[in-house]
Every structure is written in C-alpha cells, then in structure tokens.
Amino acid sequence: MPSVSPPTVDLRLRRVVAGVFVFWAVGLVLAEVVLQVAAGAAVLVAGLMAVRGRLRLAPDVRAYVLASLALCAWQLVSPAVALLTGAAFRWPRGSRYGQVLDTVAGAAAASIGTVGVPWLLLAAVVAGGWLLAAVLGLFQNRVKWPWEPPAFFKLSTGRLHENFGTEESPRFAAGGFFFHRLRYAHGAIAALGPALAVLGGSDLARRRALAGVVVLGMLVSIYNAFARAALGAALIVSVVALLLLVRGRARQVGIALLTVVVLAVAMSPAWRARLGKALGNIYGGERQLAMSVGWELVRENPLTGVGFGNHRPAAMATADRTGINDFLATDSHNLWLTAWAETGLVGLLLLACMHALLARALIRRHRAGSLAATGALLSWVGFHVLALVHYLPFHTSVHLSFALVWGLGLCEGSGVVREDVRGAAPEAPFAGSIVGNLK
Numbered sequence: 001m002p003s004v005s006p007p008t009v010d011l012r013l014r015r016v017v018a019g020v021f022v023f024w025a026v027g028l029v030l031a032e033v034v035l036q037v038a039a040g041a042a043v044l045v046a047g048l049m050a051v052r053g054r055l056r057l058a059p060d061v062r063a064y065v066l067a068s069l070a071l072c073a074w075q076l077v078s079p080a081v082a083l084l085t086g087a088a089f090r091w092p093r094g095s096r097y098g099q100v101l102d103t104v105a106g107a108a109a110a111s112i113g114t115v116g117v118p119w120l121l122l123a124a125v126v127a128g129g130w131l132l133a134a135v136l137g138l139f140q141n142r143v144k145w146p147w148e149p150p151a152f153f154k155l156s157t158g159r160l161h162e163n164f165g166t167e168e169s170p171r172f173a174a175g176g177f178f179f180h181r182l183r184y185a186h187g188a189i190a191a192l193g194p195a196l197a198v199l200g201g202s203d204l205a206r207r208r209a210l211a212g213v214v215v216l217g218m219l220v221s222i223y224n225a226f227a228r229a230a231l232g233a234a235l236i237v238s239v240v241a242l243l244l245l246v247r248g249r250a251r252q253v254g255i256a257l258l259t260v261v262v263l264a265v266a267m268s269p270a271w272r273a274r275l276g277k278a279l280g281n282i283y284g285g286e287r288q289l290a291m292s293v294g295w296e297l298v299r300e301n302p303l304t305g306v307g308f309g310n311h312r313p314a315a316m317a318t319a320d321r322t323g324i325n326d327f328l329a330t331d332s333h334n335l336w337l338t339a340w341a342e343t344g345l346v347g348l349l350l351l352a353c354m355h356a357l358l359a360r361a362l363i364r365r366h367r368a369g370s371l372a373a374t375g376a377l378l379s380w381v382g383f384h385v386l387a388l389v390h391y392l393p394f395h396t397s398v399h400l401s402f403a404l405v406w407g408l409g410l411c412e413g414s415g416v417v418r419e420d421v422r423g424a425a426p427e428a429p430f431a432g433s434i435v436g437n438l439k
Helices: 004-028 032-051 059-085 094-115 119-142 181-201 207-225 226-247 246-267 270-274 278-282 288-298 311-316 333-365 372-388 396-409 430-436
Strands: none
Touching: 004 032, 004 094, 004 119, 004 396, 032 094, 032 396, 059 094, 059 333, 094 396, 119 181, 119 207, 119 226, 181 207, 181 226, 181 372, 181 396, 207 246, 226 246, 226 372, 246 270, 270 278, 278 288, 288 311, 288 333, 311 333, 333 372, 333 396, 372 396
16 A cells, blocks of 8 residues: 655645634534534544644643643542542532543644644634624524424523513523523633734725624624623723724724613613622622632632532532522632632642633734734633633533634734735645635
8 A cells, every 4th residue: 555645644634624623613603512523623633643743832832732731630630539538429420520621622722723724714614603693693682582493402492581671572682503692602702802803903904894793793692692791701802902903093983882882781771680680699699609609618628629520519518508509509600719619729720820821822922913812812811701700611612612712822824814815924825725625
C-alpha cells in the first residue's frame, strides 16, 4: 500500500479540523448534543495531534492548555478524594461528572486551530444561525408555542409557556432552538463578543453592517428571553466594546443605540417586574439561600470540597435545617463559590489560574490586532459578569459556546474577517478556499 505523503495528511487534518469547527458553530444555536459531539471530536483530534507530535503551541497558549488539563485532572479525582475524606457519601451522577471534559474544550479548540481555521465560513454560520434563532425567539415571545416536538429531541415546551406579561398582553420567554431561555440568552453572550469585534474592527462596510444586524438580533433575543443577568452582561460587554474599539461619531451612535435598549427595558411592564424582583432574589431570596448553603459546604470542606458534581447531594443533606430544595441545590448560583464548594481551594485556585492565563493570552493577541482575540476577550468579560449569579458550566451548551469562542481567540489568521480575502494574512487562502468551494 503506498504511503500517504505529508502534504496529503496535512490537507486531511485541516479538513477534519474545519469540519469540527463548523459543526461546533452550528451547535451554538441548534442543540446541546451537537456542541457535545463537536467538543468531544476536538478533544480527540487534539489528543491525537499531541501523541503524534503535531501540536505546536505558543508559550502562553501552552500555559493555558496545561492549566486546563490540571483543573480537569483535579475535577476527575476530586470525588474519590471526597469519598476518602468523608466529605461525600456517593459518586456524582454521570451527567454532571461527564462535564469535566467541558473544562478542556477551549484548550482543545486552541490546539486544533493551529492547523488552520475556516474563519469566513465560521462567521457566516454563526451570523446566519443567530439571525434564524433571533427570528424564532421573536415568534416564541409573541405567540404561545403551539407545537409539541418529538420526544427524542428532549425539548420541553414548559419554559416557552412562561408568561412574563399579563393575560391580556402575554409575553412568553423566548428559548430559541434550545427551548430554554437561559441557555438561549447566555449562549448569545458568548457569540456577542465576536459580533461586536467585527462590528468595531472590520475594514469592510458590508461586514460591519452584517455584524450590526447580528448584534441587534442578539440583543433582541436576550430581551425576549427575560434573562436579567444576560441583559446586564450584554450591556456591559457592549459598553466595553465601544470604549475599546470605536471612536468619535461611531461611539456616539453606539451609545445612542444602547440608550434605546435601556429605555425599551424601562418602558416594558414585564421587564420592570423582572428587575423589581432581582434584588429580592439576591438579598433574602432564592439566590441568597443557595449561596448560603454553598458557603456552608465551603466551611465544612474548604481544602478539597465535596467532589466535582456533588453539590446537589451535599446541599440536600442540609435541607432539614436550611430549607434548600432540589431545584436550588444544583449549585451555589455563583461560579467561584460552586467551584470552591465542589473542588475545594485546590480547584478554586486552578480555575483562577486557568482564567488568568486565558485572559493574559487573549489580551496579548488583542493588542497585536487579532479580531478573534478581541471578540473572545469581550465574551470572557460577559462570562464573568454572568458568573456572579450563575454557575455557567451547569449548562453544557453555554460552557461549550464560550469555550469555542475562547479557543478561536487564541488561533492565528482572524484578520481575514477584518479585510478582503485578497489582502488577508497567510492563513486566508485556506479560509477563502473553503468558502469558495461552497459557492
């Protein structure tokens, strides 16, 4: 059998990587299982590249990858440690324990992206997908969802029937293709960063115009989902983008548009009611209860925690005296507190190290002019705003959406999205050829 030449192997690998990235991008708006399959494929391909010596990472990216692997390794063994120390009395459920692989998804995306990224195709898939999701969300907001999907889709219409308006003027919670308003809105924050980066950084007017439409669609989607933290994160990320990317009249126009969004929220009776309940939820409400139980778990096992994925059984063990219920016991409604409760101080420090190294690498590439890094950095800011009141890794679709954006932010060649393909960086012919083949 004739041997395969290295150029052929490289071309095949690049096609595989391109397929993984496109499938992952489709999953951003379509379904969690698509995201899981794509992220799993990325981890597998990255592992094979490492075994075969095909992985070449910049020092700061390598540091982020190693920190991700270290955190994943500790999450894997932490339930066993908790059982040995008596901090836990059972192994976590498989669905929660399996989320350890989500921890290395961003590192896997950055690793496989070293062979090339189909930037223009990814941008088209994400833009088109989110515009479709925004239209669907608009319908879901105005019309009570009438169709029961097949059982194998595992989609619940119950959340789409939540009415945040009145009986006379109902406003239902949009959930996009996920049929889940928080997955929908939080996923929008992940993709909002890249869209804002293109809006503020592309040299082509038509791409800026398309990015502006996508940004508007995402803001409308978040508005229709009645997700308070997501709306706050979107406004903060948009303000950061304005300060970071635009000057002069463009900044004034951006501020005016954000003012319109704020006024629309203020004029909506449904949104005023939602915001009116926000402080009560944090101070004296459900979130305060969940966080107080989380602090109790931390005090009892500060160093090693109760084991990754074991928050619910550990919290429910306190139900007799705290009043926590099964729904609130899933996590502490805060990223850092939940990580500390489950994986102890060891896991907390590893998580902080991973995010610090990621931010350092993204900032370095943003300063060098990478459009993808700028978008990823904006998404990173949005993630940590949301993480103040949500444990985002609980929803795998949300975590993997951010992971894709972060991983791409560490890849080279995103200048092709900034300017015409004919004047782009060396990686542009690869991206351009994929788009060209589809025409």
